[in-house]
Amino acid sequence: MPRREAARLPAALWPLAGIAVLLLVLPLVALLIRVPWRDAAALLTAGESLEALTLSLGTALAATGASLLLGVPLAAVLAGSDGWAAPVRRLLRAAVTVPLVLPPVVAGIALLLLLGRQGVIGAPLAALTGVTVPFTTPAVVIAQTFVSMPFLVLAVEGALRGADPRYAVVAASLGASRWHAFRRVTLPLVAPGLLSGAVLCFTRALGEFGATITFAGSFPGVTRTLPIAAYLGLQASPESAIVLALLLLVVSVVVLVSLRDKWLRVGS
Amino acid sequence: MTGLDARLVVERDSFRLDLHLRVPAGGVLALLGPNGAGKTTALAALAGAVPLGSEGRVVLDGRVLDDAGTGVHVDLARRSVGWVFQDPLLFPHLTVAQNAAFGLRAGGVPRREAARQAGEWLDRFGIAALADARPRAISGGQAQRAALARALAPQPHLLLLDEPLAALDVEVREEIRRDLRDRLRQHPGCTVLVTHDAADAVRLADEIVILESGRAVQRGSAESLRGAPATPYVAAMFPPA
Amino acid sequence: MRRGLLPAVLGAAVLLGGCAAAPASEPETTTSVRVFAAASLTDVFGRIAGEFEDAHPGVEVELNFGGSSGLSAQLVEGAPADVFAAASEDTMAIVADAGLLAAPPVVFARNRLEIAVPPGNPAGVTGLADLARPELTVALCDAGVPCGAAAAEVFDALGVAAAADTLEQDVKAVLTKVRLGEVDAGLVYRTDVLAAGDEVEGIPFPEAEAAVTAYPIAVVADAATPESAEAFVRWVIDDSGALLEEAGFAAP
Numbered sequence: 001m002p003r004r005e006a007a008r009l010p011a012a013l014w015p016l017a018g019i020a021v022l023l024l025v026l027p028l029v030a031l032l033i034r035v036p037w038r039d040a041a042a043l044l045t046a047g048e049s050l051e052a053l054t055l056s057l058g059t060a061l062a063a064t065g066a067s068l069l070l071g072v073p074l075a076a077v078l079a080g081s082d083g084w085a086a087p088v089r090r091l092l093r094a095a096v097t098v099p100l101v102l103p104p105v106v107a108g109i110a111l112l113l114l115l116g117r118q119g120v121i122g123a124p125l126a127a128l129t130g131v132t133v134p135f136t137t138p139a140v141v142i143a144q145t146f147v148s149m150p151f152l153v154l155a156v157e158g159a160l161r162g163a164d165p166r167y168a169v170v171a172a173s174l175g176a177s178r179w180h181a182f183r184r185v186t187l188p189l190v191a192p193g194l195l196s197g198a199v200l201c202f203t204r205a206l207g208e209f210g211a212t213i214t215f216a217g218s219f220p221g222v223t224r225t226l227p228i229a230a231y232l233g234l235q236a237s238p239e240s241a242i243v244l245a246l247l248l249l250v251v252s253v254v255v256l257v258s259l260r261d262k263w264l265r266v267g268s
Numbered sequence: 269m270t271g272l273d274a275r276l277v278v279e280r281d282s283f284r285l286d287l288h289l290r291v292p293a294g295g296v297l298a299l300l301g302p303n304g305a306g307k308t309t310a311l312a313a314l315a316g317a318v319p320l321g322s323e324g325r326v327v328l329d330g331r332v333l334d335d336a337g338t339g340v341h342v343d344l345a346r347r348s349v350g351w352v353f354q355d356p357l358l359f360p361h362l363t364v365a366q367n368a369a370f371g372l373r374a375g376g377v378p379r380r381e382a383a384r385q386a387g388e389w390l391d392r393f394g395i396a397a398l399a400d401a402r403p404r405a406i407s408g409g410q411a412q413r414a415a416l417a418r419a420l421a422p423q424p425h426l427l428l429l430d431e432p433l434a435a436l437d438v439e440v441r442e443e444i445r446r447d448l449r450d451r452l453r454q455h456p457g458c459t460v461l462v463t464h465d466a467a468d469a470v471r472l473a474d475e476i477v478i479l480e481s482g483r484a485v486q487r488g489s490a491e492s493l494r495g496a497p498a499t500p501y502v503a504a505m506f507p508p509a
Numbered sequence: 510m511r512r513g514l515l516p517a518v519l520g521a522a523v524l525l526g527g528c529a530a531a532p533a534s535e536p537e538t539t540t541s542v543r544v545f546a547a548a549s550l551t552d553v554f555g556r557i558a559g560e561f562e563d564a565h566p567g568v569e570v571e572l573n574f575g576g577s578s579g580l581s582a583q584l585v586e587g588a589p590a591d592v593f594a595a596a597s598e599d600t601m602a603i604v605a606d607a608g609l610l611a612a613p614p615v616v617f618a619r620n621r622l623e624i625a626v627p628p629g630n631p632a633g634v635t636g637l638a639d640l641a642r643p644e645l646t647v648a649l650c651d652a653g654v655p656c657g658a659a660a661a662e663v664f665d666a667l668g669v670a671a672a673a674d675t676l677e678q679d680v681k682a683v684l685t686k687v688r689l690g691e692v693d694a695g696l697v698y699r700t701d702v703l704a705a706g707d708e709v710e711g712i713p714f715p716e717a718e719a720a721v722t723a724y725p726i727a728v729v730a731d732a733a734t735p736e737s738a739e740a741f742v743r744w745v746i747d748d749s750g751a752l753l754e755e756a757g758f759a760a761p
Contacts, residue, residue: 109689112689112691113689116689116690116691117646117690117691118689118690118691132646134646134691135646135674135675164357166353166355166357167357167359169315169317169344169351170351170353170357170359171359171370171374172343172344172345173315173344173345173349173350173351173419173424173428174350174370174371174374174418174419174422175345175346175348175371175374175375175422176345176370176371176374177345177374178345180374181345184359184370184374185359188359188361188362189359189360189361191361213677213678213682214682214685216675217648217674217675217676217677217686218651218675218676218677218678219673219674219675219676220676223675224676228678231678232651232653232654232676232678233653234578234579234582237653238582
């Protein structure tokens with residue numbers, strides 16, 4: 001069947017599709033060509049690179065965890081919001097989708113205006129507790145969560161909408177409370193969507209640059225994540241930037257590929 | 269145990285269901301009728317899934333589950349009402365045994381005890397060997413057996429069966445019908461079965477209610493229906509022997 | 510920015526669109542000089558280009574601003590430019606070593622670091638030594654970019670270690686954080702302090718002499734309009750002192 005579909009495509013699409021593939025692949029090929037393989041190992045195991053990698057993995061995981069904790073309930077609310085008044089529903093949906101299209105630097109500024117020392121919440125927080133958020137590792141997690149959670153919310157919402165609602169009815173008829181039914185039946189049913197959403201969220205958080213450097217700053221071991229280290233490396237020594245970029249690319253691809261093969265296909 | 273006493277009033281656009289049902293404890297009532305007669309709506313009303321109009325009232329074993337007059341409404345999860353659909357709807361992420369134990373676990377039965385009882389129910393429906401299988405790995409008939417075991421395991425006060433055999437092959441249907449009859453005979457709660465197959469009603473139910481356009485046009489045993497059919501539909505479903 | 514590349518392109522499009530309505534209202538021959546300049550020159554080069562154009566009818570200056578390192582990388586990779594003005598002699602040397610300059614670069618201005626603090630100076634900063642106080646929130650440039658390298662030199666001169674909370678990718682990012690009041694102090698160039706107006710206060714400090722930044726300018730080797738490019742470079746060196754001084758630059 002897929003073969004027959006392909007044969008029916010208008011011929012004009014083929015060269016354009018080919019150009020599209022080249023556009024997507026060639027930059028990565030160029031990156032691979034320019035990798036200084038001989039020094040790669042030394043550059044990778046240099047303290048700063050490892051520090052940035054560890055920080056990136058840790059914060060991206062934390063951001064994914066936060067997105068799961070907060071985003072799954074939000075997705076459930078969204079999936080069940082069809083009966084609400086249209087303005088409320090649209091506002092809620094806009095709240096989820098705007099971070100997707102917002103330039104990350106703007107997101108970072110917005111976070112500063114909210115949680116910075118002079119921020120709407122940040123100022124009273126600093127006055128009451130002495131805690132300031134910017135330039136800390138939690139600030140990195142907050143910035144990453146802000147930009148990556150919408151990916152998870154939309155993926156999970158789609159999965160919830162696609163799930164047969166009768167499963168939840170059956171669970172209730174067996175005496176399961178709403179919470180029990182949600183946790184034991186609905187969530188496992190949407191597990192593939194949950195997982196692909198979490199993977200998208202993690203890779204987006206891992207690649208986060210603009211919001212992080214604007215809101216959390218850039219200090220080695222505290223807030224300097226892999227993308228920031230790669231960007232700064234470009235100013236100083238392009239070789240290390242290329243190697244860091246390669247590292248980022250490898251981590252993202254490994255996560256995507258391993259999860260796709262193991263899990264993502266089960267549900268689709 | 270006083271059984272079910274329900275006055276189901278549901279108004280929706282031009283359709284109106286007004287049906288009085290009484291089922292003694294341990295009894296099986298079949299709702300038989302053509303498409304659009306309101307059978308499934310009646311089941312949903314018994315489950316508390318559609319709001320009842322004025323004078324609507326559901327009392328199960330002395331407990332008021334719904335009363336439109338006083339505004340009483342008990343959630344499905346607390347009604348002790350099991351519900352089986354035409355599709356088995358086994359939870360795909362659980363094994364057959366875990367499916368059968370689901371209601372017991374939700375009701376607070378300890379894991380080990382729930383597993384033991386669930387095993388017995390699978391055995392009663394002849395699928396003990398499939399305990400560890402995943403729902404996607406078993407046949408439609410086996411899955412519906414598991415769904416029935418799952419619904420009966422917590423021993424609901426009321427069991428709702430919505431065309432439970434309609435999706436099955438003829439031979440399989442007959443086998444499961446036989447097993448189901450044995451199980452329903454021993455079930456202390458009451459059962460309401462919705463079907464458009466007279467054979468289901470005849471084999472499984474103590475009393476048959478014929479539903480047409482939202483109203484009960486005739487009720488009684490298969491013999492009484494056959495003897496004096498009140499409408500052409502009844503006459504067609506129960507032709508003279 | 511008076512004339513960035515994009516506005517120039519848009520302007521050209523508008524002019525072309527307007528041609529049918531108002532033919533031949535401009536001089537028939539227009540040469541354009543493409544200038545790659547360091548981001549810290551954004552404001553002053555806009556004004557200089559304006560004066561230059563007024564004095565040279567028919568010559569148009571297209572300005573493209575960016576970090577010096579990034580611009581030099583673009584030049585080395587073949588980006589078309591007629592003039593390059595960098596914020597660092599080292600960066601200019603990279604382009605010169607690649608054989609991409611028509612003539613040796615000439616330093617036309619100098620810049621020095623200043624401490625920028627939010628209005629009112631809430632943390633009471635008086636000198637560079639305060640930036641080593643751990644309780645202050647301090648933003649510096651990363652050592653990999655010129656302003657960060659300069660910062661490292663001034664701290665070396667003072668003999669203390671900076672207690673930075675963030676090492677930013679460029680001087681504008683440091684300035685933004687001071688502006689927003691998110692840091693108590695940042696090290697930026699004197700020109701940045703002046704450009705920010707009332708939004709920040711500048712505190713000069715003697716150690717800044719240890720890291721004075723030189724701004725070299727040169728005509729690029731295969732310039733498309735070498736005469737105009739040369740004229741612009743001369744204009745910057747000889748006729749722009751007042752504007753540069755007004756912006757906070759020191760004479761070479």
